[in-house]
Amino acid sequence: MNSTLTLLRSLLGTVDRGRGRLIASVLLAAAASGASVALMGVAAWLLSRAAEHPPVMYLTAAAVGVRAFGISRGVFRYLERLVGHDVALRMQSALRLETYATLAATTLLGRRRGDLLTRVVADVDAVLDAVVRVIVPFASGGVVILGTTAAIAAFDPLDALVLLASSVVAAAFAPWLARRLSRDADAEAVPARGALADAVHEISRTAPDLVAYGAEDAYLDRMLAVDGRLRRAEQRAAWVRGVATAIQTLGAGFAVVAALVIGSHAVADGRLGRTMLAVLVLVPLALHEVFADFAKAAQTLTRASAALRRVQAVLDAPPVGRGDLDAAAHDPSPAIDLDDVTVGWPGHEPLLTGFDLHVRDGERVALVGPSGVGKTTVAATILGLIPPQAGDVRTRGRLGYLAQDAHLFATSVAENVKIGNKDAAAEQVAAALSSAGLPIDPDRLVGELGATISGGEARRLAASRLLVGDYQAVILDEPSEHLDPATADALLDDLWAAMAGRPMLVITHDPDVVARCDRVVRLDRADAGAAGPAGGRFGV
Amino acid sequence: MASASTARHGAPGDQGPRVRRSRGPLDPRLVRRGSATRWFLVASVAVGCVNAALTLAQAWLVAHAIAGVFATRTLDGVGTAAAMLAAVFVGKAALGWAGDWLAQRASAAVKSQLRRDIVTARLARPLDAGAASGGLITLVTQGLDALDGYYAKYLPQLVLAVTVPLIIGVAILTADLTSAIIVALTLPLIPVFMALVGWTTEARTQKRWRVQTRLANHFADLVAGLPTLQVFGRARAQLEGLRRTQSAHRAETMATLRLSFLSALVLELLSTLSVALVAVTIGFRVVAGDLDLATALFVLVLAPEAYLPVRQVGAHYHDAADGTAAAASAFALIEGADQDGGSGHRPSPAPAPDRAGSASLVAVRDLGHTYPGADDPAVAGVTFDVTPGAFVVLTGPSGGGKTTVLNALLGFLEPTAGSVLVDGHRLDATTLPAWRRRVAYVGQNPGMVNGDVAGNVRLGFPAATDDQVRDALRDAGAPELAPDHSVGDDGEGLSSGERRRVATARALLRIRLGGADVLLLDEPTAGLDSGAEIALLDTLRSSGVTAVVVSHRRRVIERADAVVRIEPADPREDVR
Numbered sequence A: 001m002n003s004t005l006t007l008l009r010s011l012l013g014t015v016d017r018g019r020g021r022l023i024a025s026v027l028l029a030a031a032a033s034g035a036s037v038a039l040m041g042v043a044a045w046l047l048s049r050a051a052e053h054p055p056v057m058y059l060t061a062a063a064v065g066v067r068a069f070g071i072s073r074g075v076f077r078y079l080e081r082l083v084g085h086d087v088a089l090r091m092q093s094a095l096r097l098e099t100y101a102t103l104a105a106t107t108l109l110g111r112r113r114g115d116l117l118t119r120v121v122a123d124v125d126a127v128l129d130a131v132v133r134v135i136v137p138f139a140s141g142g143v144v145i146l147g148t149t150a151a152i153a154a155f156d157p158l159d160a161l162v163l164l165a166s167s168v169v170a171a172a173f174a175p176w177l178a179r180r181l182s183r184d185a186d187a188e189a190v191p192a193r194g195a196l197a198d199a200v201h202e203i204s205r206t207a208p209d210l211v212a213y214g215a216e217d218a219y220l221d222r223m224l225a226v227d228g229r230l231r232r233a234e235q236r237a238a239w240v241r242g243v244a245t246a247i248q249t250l251g252a253g254f255a256v257v258a259a260l261v262i263g264s265h266a267v268a269d270g271r272l273g274r275t276m277l278a279v280l281v282l283v284p285l286a287l288h289e290v291f292a293d294f295a296k297a298a299q300t301l302t303r304a305s306a307a308l309r310r311v312q313a314v315l316d317a318p319p320v321g322r323g324d325l326d327a328a329a330h331d332p333s334p335a336i337d338l339d340d341v342t343v344g345w346p347g348h349e350p351l352l353t354g355f356d357l358h359v360r361d362g363e364r365v366a367l368v369g370p371s372g373v374g375k376t377t378v379a380a381t382i383l384g385l386i387p388p389q390a391g392d393v394r395t396r397g398r399l400g401y402l403a404q405d406a407h408l409f410a411t412s413v414a415e416n417v418k419i420g421n422k423d424a425a426a427e428q429v430a431a432a433l434s435s436a437g438l439p440i441d442p443d444r445l446v447g448e449l450g451a452t453i454s455g456g457e458a459r460r461l462a463a464s465r466l467l468v469g470d471y472q473a474v475i476l477d478e479p480s481e482h483l484d485p486a487t488a489d490a491l492l493d494d495l496w497a498a499m500a501g502r503p504m505l506v507i508t509h510d511p512d513v514v515a516r517c518d519r520v521v522r523l524d525r526a527d528a529g530a531a532g533p534a535g536g537r538f539g540v
Numbered sequence B: 001m002a003s004a005s006t007a008r009h010g011a012p013g014d015q016g017p018r019v020r021r022s023r024g025p026l027d028p029r030l031v032r033r034g035s036a037t038r039w040f041l042v043a044s045v046a047v048g049c050v051n052a053a054l055t056l057a058q059a060w061l062v063a064h065a066i067a068g069v070f071a072t073r074t075l076d077g078v079g080t081a082a083a084m085l086a087a088v089f090v091g092k093a094a095l096g097w098a099g100d101w102l103a104q105r106a107s108a109a110v111k112s113q114l115r116r117d118i119v120t121a122r123l124a125r126p127l128d129a130g131a132a133s134g135g136l137i138t139l140v141t142q143g144l145d146a147l148d149g150y151y152a153k154y155l156p157q158l159v160l161a162v163t164v165p166l167i168i169g170v171a172i173l174t175a176d177l178t179s180a181i182i183v184a185l186t187l188p189l190i191p192v193f194m195a196l197v198g199w200t201t202e203a204r205t206q207k208r209w210r211v212q213t214r215l216a217n218h219f220a221d222l223v224a225g226l227p228t229l230q231v232f233g234r235a236r237a238q239l240e241g242l243r244r245t246q247s248a249h250r251a252e253t254m255a256t257l258r259l260s261f262l263s264a265l266v267l268e269l270l271s272t273l274s275v276a277l278v279a280v281t282i283g284f285r286v287v288a289g290d291l292d293l294a295t296a297l298f299v300l301v302l303a304p305e306a307y308l309p310v311r312q313v314g315a316h317y318h319d320a321a322d323g324t325a326a327a328a329s330a331f332a333l334i335e336g337a338d339q340d341g342g343s344g345h346r347p348s349p350a351p352a353p354d355r356a357g358s359a360s361l362v363a364v365r366d367l368g369h370t371y372p373g374a375d376d377p378a379v380a381g382v383t384f385d386v387t388p389g390a391f392v393v394l395t396g397p398s399g400g401g402k403t404t405v406l407n408a409l410l411g412f413l414e415p416t417a418g419s420v421l422v423d424g425h426r427l428d429a430t431t432l433p434a435w436r437r438r439v440a441y442v443g444q445n446p447g448m449v450n451g452d453v454a455g456n457v458r459l460g461f462p463a464a465t466d467d468q469v470r471d472a473l474r475d476a477g478a479p480e481l482a483p484d485h486s487v488g489d490d491g492e493g494l495s496s497g498e499r500r501r502v503a504t505a506r507a508l509l510r511i512r513l514g515g516a517d518v519l520l521l522d523e524p525t526a527g528l529d530s531g532a533e534i535a536l537l538d539t540l541r542s543s544g545v546t547a548v549v550v551s552h553r554r555r556v557i558e559r560a561d562a563v564v565r566i567e568p569a570d571p572r573e574d575v576r
Helices: A002-014 A018-050 A057-104 A113-153 A157-212 A216-269 A276-290 A294-316 A375-383 A413-417 A426-435 A455-468 A485-498 A511-515 B028-072 B078-124 B133-175 B177-186 B189-224 B226-231 B238-287 B293-340 B402-410 B432-438 B453-457 B466-475 B496-512 B530-543 B554-558
Strands: A335-343 A352-359 A364-368 A390-396 A399-402 A473-477 A504-507 A519-522 B362-369 B379-386 B391-395 B417-422 B439-442 B518-522 B546-550 B562-565
Touching (some): A002 A113, A018 A057, A018 A113, A018 A276, A057 B226, A113 A276, A157 A294, A157 B439, A276 B028, A276 B293, A335 A375, A352 A390, A352 A504, A375 A399, A375 A473, A399 A455, A413 A426, B028 B078, B028 B133, B028 B293, B078 B133, B133 B293, B177 B238, B177 B293, B379 B417, B379 B562, B391 B554, B432 B439, B453 B466, B453 B496, B496 B518
Parallel strands (some): A399 A473, A473 A504, B439 B518
Antiparallel strands (some): A335 A390
């Protein structure tokens, strides 16, 4: 709760005139609610005064007031919604950017992707709810309660006190109770939602295997079990929301009945003009109408807080690795030097110890070893995505890396190539593509996960990023994978030609690739059997 | 593992969840689904009607108590009125509670049903990469929540918008004709304006939903690609593009909201001003002595109540529009599965059983496939036979359509030309389940479920013992892999070579224990080192099953009984 407020406050600080916008929307909301209360109060007085049959001119002002409040309520509400949504959307954008920037500065291996999606997309959206559906209604509600109580106090302090008390019950206690009671249910709903996203992601990702092995029904049932958990959590929240609604109705009833009794006594005793009795009784009715959605707002706050806490956890997680690789470091004699290095993920068992590796100008070194020994982790260490656990890693020159599973973005082929060199001209992009053996239209769109492109094409597209950029030293991770021998040979020829004279580290198990290298470095397990293969996971 | 999808030749990206034009807030498909929750909806409406009756009683009691004190300046009857009012409020409180509970139950049942249908549809088309994972997740979680407003609020409120004004209107009519006429004249204007506003904003709402879905995918895409971006030093640079996207999204949303809220403004203006009009009119008629105070107060308290349900329909109209927009995406996915029959569930056109291949276990005849939206066939004119026990290798250049042929053998896609015959019968909805039970499959990039290695191997035969799992792993060339080694999302924790061997162990279990006698392997030795490769191939040959293997590897091809070379389809060739 406090951390949510801190987060919201800091976001508000990043928004241009954020504080002013927020205050404006609260005041506009208060004016809108106040207008409906005033409409009922003035109308009640108008009818009561009319019953005394005065000259019509005594009623003109009240009649004008009633009409004015009737118009202004809608106008104020409209403005309040616009101003409130605007500031909330600005805060939401700010949080998305901050979340992205944080994730960009850390290595993402080991995080559950479906859950991460929910975090970034859904949890960040909670900012909108928190501002528009929680902060603005509650703050403006407080202003209206104080204003109305002050106005009533001018006529009957005791009744004003009762009105204040009933308002606090309906606008604060009932929502607080609802929030307290439903906290468990709501807190359960957020992870259930994440689990549901995970389950759907898993099914979507493994669909061919599940269908081929006849396991689709089992996994569908598993997803439905998660759905059931989510549904039960939402049901409990609804049940509790019902309790709060009931308490609010009782609060309104208490205010109306008390106003009737107190006001009647005051009129009978002559302490109160009889035209004010209707005002005293009908104003609470209109005021309590303002609180109708507050219980729901309080539950929205719980949900939003839980979601924002998760975002905060992502923001607070200490970064692993250094995020972006430094780009421009050109060097006349590029090289890769590892001395007595211990390779492994931060906080995990080392995969390799006492590892030496030296790749000089023009040298092509093949890195081979059994699957899972940590070859890719070595690459991540050399690249600086993760620090060595011990020893000395020195690289000179601009390092390029052809990943085993390079991501293809859902945009054009050209944009994907330009990841390697954002300033590349159209001719350079076309040249890189054709050098990589992929003479396709650069304007063609790549579907999500590269689904419109074959395995070989994906690898060649990834390789063309290296060709389009000026990379002085390169690490190739299984460059011939998924390619038929002819295409692989052609691609390797192009890569070898393009990278001539530059240090090259080639992770491979393909004898044809090894044969193209000057020397071979063989990896063995640090502690055969004990260290789990590729145990590069970290929690958040 | 981002770029590696099992479906190398999936449908083009524009075949994703098509956001069709929704059919208005009363989409018949949604109302039909409402039958699952009919009794909750009926109960919600009943609660609303009883609530309206209690509101009448409340207005009558308040008006007469005030008027009594006003006239007599004594406390006569105040105690009774107060007690009765208290009882009315207790009744309303109970109804409010019941109403909230019923509303939630109404939407929950429909949401669960839609989730099941969406995921079932996804499984019916296992290769459908067009159903972008990010969009699918957004739809199944937040997207369907938009239906809460639809079933919990909009539908019951739609009925109450007719019944409650009728109840209140009749009550006002019995008290005062003029006020009843004002209400009767202004009230119908609200639905008219609502329809006008809804009509003008629907296209914008649809557009907003599309923008949000695209944004969700854009975000997910960026995050999934972060390791790649970081390697090229471009992750932080994307921040600027993201900032622009965000800013464009905000501008788009605000433009939509200005329009949407304008409709709310018109509705509130109309209803509040009508109440003001009623109040002033009755005020001047009370002065003239045409109306007594009790009746006037009764009408004043009731007038807003007549407009309330209609206004709430207006307030929930945009909930409903969001709900129907989300539902349209859901139905596009669900109905897409029915129509496309991606897994071969479409009735085959004129099978004409080809007995020519009757000696074969599998006979592929002039097979061709053109992906939806593609100009040229991915593969064409493929013909070959697989005799029982044979080891057939499919080879050919990258992108030549080998995986497409394998997917046709699995029934993951229905070829657009030619046929696949199993034991002389065409693969279709009736023959497919039995065929799939005979098949063990290892994809190019096998899917790994969350859990551990043993759980993944046991997909092949769930009842396998620990020893059987261990044996399968050993024979698949992964003796060092611990069965309890944990497997995260996207196969996290396993190298791609290990993933493939786990999938191979899975296939071995299915053959040894699950009764499968056909192996379909897509590049089984990719990612394996030489020793493991030979071990695996020997295991395959010794198991004696029929095998169809996609590979470029010389060592694999050397071991084959038959080699089928699949060339890229010649675009000039007429495949129809």
